[in-house]
Amino acid sequence: MLDIPSRVRVHVEPLLAAQIDMGVCDAIEQYAPVRKPHAMNAPHPSKVAGIDATVPSPAHTVAPAPAAPGVPQAAPPVPADPGALLQDRLAGWVSDLTTLQELTERLARTASLTEALQELLHAGAALVGARRGLVVVEPCDGLGPDSMTGLGLARSDLGHIETVPRDCMAYGRLLDGPPGGEREIAQPDLFSEDGLDPRHREVAARLGYAASYALPLCTDRDGALGAAVWLYDEPAEPLERQRHLAGIYTRYAAQHVARMVEVERARACLTTITEELLPSRLPRVPGVQLAARRRSGPHGGGDWYDALPLPDAALGLAVGSVTGSGPGALAATGRLRASLRAYAVMEGEDPVAVLSDLELLLRLTESARSATALFAYCEPALRKLTLAGAGHSPPLVIGPRRTEFVETSLSAPLGMLACWEAPSVEVTAEAGETVLFYTDGLLQRTGDPMDRAFARLHAAAASVPRPLRGDPGAVADHVLRTVLPDGLDEVDSTEDVILLAARFD
The missing domain is CATH 3.30.450.40 (GAF domain)
Structure with a gap:
């Protein structure tokens, strides 16, 4: 019951008070x-015998029920x-x-x-x-x-x-x-x-x-x-x-x-658009097995990957990231990926030329954006890759006898220089080795400085169990769970994650 001091007590006529029946x-x-909440009060006690204590019934004075005929009536109650x-x-x-x-x-x-x-x-x-x-x-x-x-x-x-x-x-x-x-x-x-x-x-x-x-x-x-x-x-x-x-x-x-x-x-709309901008299925090329894993944030990011067959039984592999998030970044991602596919078909044997053309297009059509990209011209029969990167993290070679990063040339992202060009590098994989491409979101989701994030990634790749090394999908899953433990690979984050694994027979 509220304790109202006598100095502020409201004096109500008895007849008026008896007529007050406001629900x-x-x-x-x-x-x-309903206003904007400020703070939570203490929780209510639990419900007892089917009566919920969170909704206490207010005390109302009601008229007594009439007594049955012949039953002696009690004295009338004292007025409240x-x-x-x-x-x-x-x-x-x-x-x-x-x-x-x-x-x-x-x-x-x-x-x-x-x-x-x-x-x-x-x-x-x-x-x-x-x-x-x-x-x-x-x-x-x-x-x-x-x-x-x-x-x-x-x-x-x-x-x-x-x-x-x-x-x-x-x-x-x-x-x-x-x-x-x-x-x-x-x-x-x-x-x-x-x-x-x-x-x-x-x-x-x-x-x-x-x-x-x-x-x-x-x-x-x-x-x-x-x-x-x-x-x-x-x-x-x-x-x-x-x-x-x-x-x-x-x-x-x-x-x-x-x-x-x-x-x-x-x-749901952003998820659908993101899925449509990425390959619906990976190509089947003799001599190499492919697997990809993607984790997108709630706002839709600009990370992407691609794998497309090229003439002479070759294969083009690419990963990249566009700055920003949301529908604008998704649209830019679609345009960038489509352009890279066209350049890869025309001059895929020279990854530097592919990225140079892509940089010129980005500078002319997306002047307010920058992007990172890594393109590899892959010859599965020779187990050879020719790589060129623009501000992107180097791929990781995982094999029975070595786990090491590929030493690519240091280069600025696309759209940040008046004329982009950097030398390419060649990598020859051994039979049974997997080359892992990834985006920076894998490192940034860890929350560690970049040097420690790279060390964590290297340790995760080196710890892949031997029975899993024959499956590129299992290798990608193990790396993802190890680098991002405790469900960090599944929770919503502003950073997208892309992994593309290529295992050579």
Whole structure:
């Protein structure tokens, strides 16, 4: 109960105080719009006996129920103090505001659609007093992403739910109904419903839920986005106050989910563009085996690779990186890679001429960008490579008897000199050796200075187990996991990683 000092206590007439019947959620909506969160409060105690402690019920004074005829009545209760009644109501409002603030803060900190949906399910379950639930995302514009996420439900459980006819499930009725239709669907006792679908009855009995409460996820700008359903183990339904709190929270959550849907679409678009700019498959050339590995950041970077057959059974291998990130860098990467392929077909035997032409094109068409590149003219029958590099890291030769970097000439990146030209070098590999090309992102993701990053890369290549050395893909995987341990090769990073491995027979 709030302790209001006597100097600021509000004096309310008894009759006026008795007529005050302002709902909790009316007060929340009127006096407490959702604002930017400042700090998290301490976590609430766990739920006890099906009652969620995170949503304490405010104290309200209600009229006593009339006694049955013939039953002696007790003495009438002493009228409640109007000031105490007002303080109890204020305490309930403050508790509800605190709960909604904490839950919206947690939701606002989620950085992906999956995290947002999981937080939505957890918060909604706390508000309505449920233990399990699921949320279905199906944007009404049909552009996706479509997903079903469960709380306390395994993937197989979600599969069972999907076998129920869609129009028999609460989420299906919310999503497929007319715009502005049902705003909530409560099924307090599924097994007592006369028209319950037999398949729904079977699935509910298998999964052990007897009641459900569903709310739509929609915004004025994006329309319907999905629906959330919470499941009860026994016949039950949320109280009116819990419904109001869940409705307020769900309306805010729908806006956050809409933003996460846009982010997910942008990431998927960048991923698709990046994949289309790289080779769909590596060529098969006698005498050499190829494998490539790529890790892209969330914004789409400018790292690329290529492998193309050339005349006289030769092979062109290239890796490179364009400065910047995002759609502009991806477009520049596509133009640069396409130009290099054309120059490699015309004069691939001279890698210096290929990179010189590429530098001139970049300077004329992409004057605001620079790029690094490494091109190798490979003759598999002779196991010989002729290399030229422009500001790129040297390749690494991995074999049974040696693990060493190829000594290439030091050169500036493309686009940084008025006229680029650097001598090429020749490398002859032995049978069973693998030449590993890579981009600088592999070194930069380590967070170490460049000399230590090169030492780590060399140690990782030297530690490739002997049984794996016959597979260039296994060699690339081992190097990637060893140089970037603890999942650093999988997490989102601003640095892209490219590995291209060529093993000679």
